[in-house]
Amino acid sequence: MSVYSTDVPANSLDQAVFINPFTKSAFERGRLNVRVDRDEIIGARAQAIVSRQTSLIPPTTKQPFPAILDPTHIAIGPFISGLGDNLFFDAVLGVGTNSVFGYNHPKIFPQLQRLGASLAGYIGAGTDFFYDSRHAAPAAQDLAELMVEFARAAYGGEFMMNFANAGTEANENALKIAQYNKHRQVKRLLSPELFDQMCAQLGITRLRPESDVLLSNYPYFIMAFHGAFHGRTATSNTISMSKLRQREGYQAIPYVVHAVYGPDVDFDRLVDWTPLDVLIKEKRLTTTIASGRAPADLLAALIIEPVQGEGGYLIPDPAFLQKLSAFVERGRTRGMCLVSDEVQTGLFRTGEFTAMQHWYKRHPALRPDLLTFAKPLHVGGVLADKRLLVSWPAGKFSGTWAEGNLLGIATACFTLKELKNIDPALGCSYAENARKSGDNLRQSLSQLAERLEKSMIGTGLLSNVRGLGQMTAFDVSDHALQERIVYQAFLHGLHLLGTGERSIRIFGTVDQRPREAAILLHVLEDAITAAAKEQTLSEHYWPSSPALNRVP
Numbered sequence: 001m002s003v004y005s006t007d008v009p010a011n012s013l014d015q016a017v018f019i020n021p022f023t024k025s026a027f028e029r030g031r032l033n034v035r036v037d038r039d040e041i042i043g044a045r046a047q048a049i050v051s052r053q054t055s056l057i058p059p060t061t062k063q064p065f066p067a068i069l070d071p072t073h074i075a076i077g078p079f080i081s082g083l084g085d086n087l088f089f090d091a092v093l094g095v096g097t098n099s100v101f102g103y104n105h106p107k108i109f110p111q112l113q114r115l116g117a118s119l120a121g122y123i124g125a126g127t128d129f130f131y132d133s134r135h136a137a138p139a140a141q142d143l144a145e146l147m148v149e150f151a152r153a154a155y156g157g158e159f160m161m162n163f164a165n166a167g168t169e170a171n172e173n174a175l176k177i178a179q180y181n182k183h184r185q186v187k188r189l190l191s192p193e194l195f196d197q198m199c200a201q202l203g204i205t206r207l208r209p210e211s212d213v214l215l216s217n218y219p220y221f222i223m224a225f226h227g228a229f230h231g232r233t234a235t236s237n238t239i240s241m242s243k244l245r246q247r248e249g250y251q252a253i254p255y256v257v258h259a260v261y262g263p264d265v266d267f268d269r270l271v272d273w274t275p276l277d278v279l280i281k282e283k284r285l286t287t288t289i290a291s292g293r294a295p296a297d298l299l300a301a302l303i304i305e306p307v308q309g310e311g312g313y314l315i316p317d318p319a320f321l322q323k324l325s326a327f328v329e330r331g332r333t334r335g336m337c338l339v340s341d342e343v344q345t346g347l348f349r350t351g352e353f354t355a356m357q358h359w360y361k362r363h364p365a366l367r368p369d370l371l372t373f374a375k376p377l378h379v380g381g382v383l384a385d386k387r388l389l390v391s392w393p394a395g396k397f398s399g400t401w402a403e404g405n406l407l408g409i410a411t412a413c414f415t416l417k418e419l420k421n422i423d424p425a426l427g428c429s430y431a432e433n434a435r436k437s438g439d440n441l442r443q444s445l446s447q448l449a450e451r452l453e454k455s456m457i458g459t460g461l462l463s464n465v466r467g468l469g470q471m472t473a474f475d476v477s478d479h480a481l482q483e484r485i486v487y488q489a490f491l492h493g494l495h496l497l498g499t500g501e502r503s504i505r506i507f508g509t510v511d512q513r514p515r516e517a518a519i520l521l522h523v524l525e526d527a528i529t530a531a532a533k534e535q536t537l538s539e540h541y542w543p544s545s546p547a548l549n550r551v552p
Helices: 044-056 109-119 140-155 167-189 192-202 234-239 276-281 285-290 318-332 356-360 406-418 430-455 479-491 514-533
Strands: 003-005 017-019 026-028 035-037 070-076 079-081 087-090 159-164 221-225 256-259 299-304 337-341 370-373 380-385 463-468 471-475 497-499 503-507
Touching: 017 070, 035 087, 087 514, 109 406, 140 159, 140 356, 140 380, 140 406, 159 167, 167 221, 167 234, 167 276, 167 299, 167 337, 167 370, 167 380, 192 276, 192 285, 221 234, 234 256, 276 285, 299 318, 318 337, 430 463, 430 471, 430 514, 479 497, 479 503, 479 514, 497 503
Parallel strands: 221 256, 221 299, 299 337, 337 370
Antiparallel strands: 003 035, 017 026, 070 079, 079 087, 159 380, 370 380, 463 471, 471 503
16 A cells, blocks of 8 residues: 555644534544545546546546545545545645635534525526525525625625626626626717618628617627636637637637736737727728727726636736726726626635735726626626616526525525634634735745755746735646646645646635645645656556546
């Protein structure tokens, strides 16, 4: 047997306990340590599970090794079971989809257990019915009220909340709000004759002239950024610009421009500020668009991740933020909306309710008109400035489950209520702990980088440590090393994911304990050291997966 484990002393003051509902066994968070039997986690049973899944489900984004999770055994905080008695440290929290508390918070999990006895996983047509629940079961309006309260505290003003099925649909709905508001603005701006001329110049036709005014397309632009990832449905996929495989071979919606995510951005190369009626009258509209620029009066939205996720956990620098703020301020005078994609960053993961608050404090123009959420919220959603939804027509968007995902909504409500409290094990608010413990982790990672460089001079194994709150990333020397580290981390009982070309991301829980940070750093150092000694990704533990290919 090839067993790897940590032996970090227990914290007897940590009272967080997970009681397994199937076995009634109790597991104390402050006593758990990583333990993996490497022969078992890649053994015959693991291969059979992967083989069965891949024979029925086409390849997605799974790792080329059997990173198997079993939340039915031990799952609390950042710890989660694998096969058998193997216990992993999950430093990506299900790619951010789990609660900001990780797994099975002791105040939240029992409430969900009680609801599960009556709801039994109920999920219904949320946008077709009104819901009211008794027995302490929250409904959509309860979650909306909590989210609006947090948004009001963060940015002032009044908001409303739209629900969706996932983050990509939340982004789609946010852009629908921005585009329909742009449509109403353009209709007010142009006479009927000029509007028809615009459509004629762009080849936009009426689809059903005998019955209504529906057009074949609407020329309302969206601006996004290089390196962005906003989802996988049609509009979200088009505005994303992260990996080749996400877009290659698919159709793209028109009227999208992409800007550089950094201080070299030149917004004026992407936008023509000439009034729309002038462009139409002078017949310069099509040449302007063909040149890759968006007419300012047709620019509906700029969508941005305040911390770019797949791009490499990029933190915008002051020069970029200054240019961005000036552009947003100018764009708003022409009806542009700012959309902040908080699908990964929301719910205090960065130490604030939303990551954009970090930049808004210094640049008031960066107050979002629309904010999108999902992942730790357990449902998709858009917080929209209330002015954008004045006289909003019913049926302009909907969602199959949305407001009817009652267990997801309950999880979100219980999470948001708990985020207002103080964990006795921390002695401070969750927001403060997210900031402090994140800073401490990044300081420790920088010290780890120095140790690794001293022991392996010139390798540059770990550099450019960065992050906000409990979102942390660092760079490694190249893409091949990135993949070897992720693989070795798995063999050492640590779930990691790469981001960008040569970065590695870490999601921590907002209630991360110093003991858990110590476990994470211990395992990470062992994994990086092991990966640095390999020239290629070892096939010894996973013989059916050649090198870096996906599992067949």
